[in-house]
Amino acid sequence: MSITVTPVESGFGAEVSGLDLRQPLNHDTYAAIEAALSKHGVIYFRNQPLTEAEQEAFIRWFGPPNALARQMNNARMKNPYFYDVSNVDEEGKIMMEDHERRLYLKANMFWHTDMSMRQPPARVTALNAIVLPEIDPPDTEFADMRAAWEALPPERQKTLESLRVVHSVYASRSKVGYTNFNEETRKLLPPTEHPLVRTHAGSGRKNLYIGAHASHIVDMDEAAGRALLEELTEFSTQPQFRYAHKWQPQDLLVWDDSCTLHRSTPFDDQKFRRELRWCSARELEAV
Structure with a gap:
């Protein structure tokens, strides 16, 4: 099964076509997809009406899937490997402005990388569009941390390479005032450390590893560390x-x-439905 990879003009992001992902992959096709993802950072497949089983089978090619804590903000999902990225409540109705899960999901509008609050963190995420707003579906925006690292002056790079950062879901959700984590989540998601600068396994290029879950820098004054993370x-x-x-x-x-x-971008979530089904594959080892 051959695929076609069509990069966007910058090379960061590409469309992959020639596949029906409802059909099982083989090793050669997976290798071609992995190569496209490694090169372009973000890839997308049009017209993929996947079932949960088909989406789970796809993500398992990239690594063990992340099982999420069972908590109120994920109540619509029965499969523990999926997360409900939607503005729809447990009864299938658009969530009111004061709904608790709506508040929790507002933090997705901050720049972040999925599951960096865990060890091992996520390596690959797959998001399937189930229902989109009829008018002007909101974009999902991405930023290339390899290109950003390479744009830093060499002397600045040297000051950053040895630093380690604490990542925490409580740091990212506190930005929107969400604190109602259940006991299961608190046990499963203690703060964890990651290097500020990583080497990307697929390309050998260095990159920044930051985002909204990044709370502070180890062995640095907390206020100064937060300021540095915001600057980066x-x-x-x-x-x-x-x-x-x-x-x-x-x-x-x-x-x-x-x-x-x-990051996600805003839309009229009191008028239009938006339902996306999320899953991710984690790194094989802690970083």
Whole structure:
């Protein structure tokens, strides 16, 4: 089964066509997809109306799937490997403005990388568009952390390479005022450390590993560390490092969490439904 990879103009982001992902992959096809993802950071497949089983089979090619804590903000998902990225409540109705899960999901509008609060963290995420707003579906934006690192002056790179960062879901959700974590989640998601600078396994290029879950820098004054993280996030998400995905119904959007940041963008979530089904594969080892 041959595929066609069509990069966007910048090379960060590409469309992969010639596949029906409802059919099982083989090793050669997976290797071609992995190569496209490693090179472009973000890839997408149009017209992929996948079942949960088909999406899970796809993500398992990239590594063990992340099982998420059972908590109120994921109540619609029965499969522990999926997360409900939607503005729909447990009864299938659009969530009111004061709904607790709506508040929790607002943090997705900050630049972040999925599951960096865990050890091992996510390596690859796959997001399937189940229902999109009829008018102007909101983009999902990405930033290339390899290109951002390479744009830093060499002397600045030297000051950053040895630093380690504490990542925590409580840090990212506190930005929107969400604190209602259940006991299961608190046990499963203690704060964890990662290097500020990683080497991307697929390309050998170095990249920043930051985002909204990044709380503070180890052995640095907390306020100074937070200021440095905010400065690096602002630098690395400049327009020249970005790709904005324009959603179409039944898209499967796939990205490399180890070398990208992403964020959702706003839409009229009191008028239009938006339902995306999320899953991710984790790194094989802690980083």
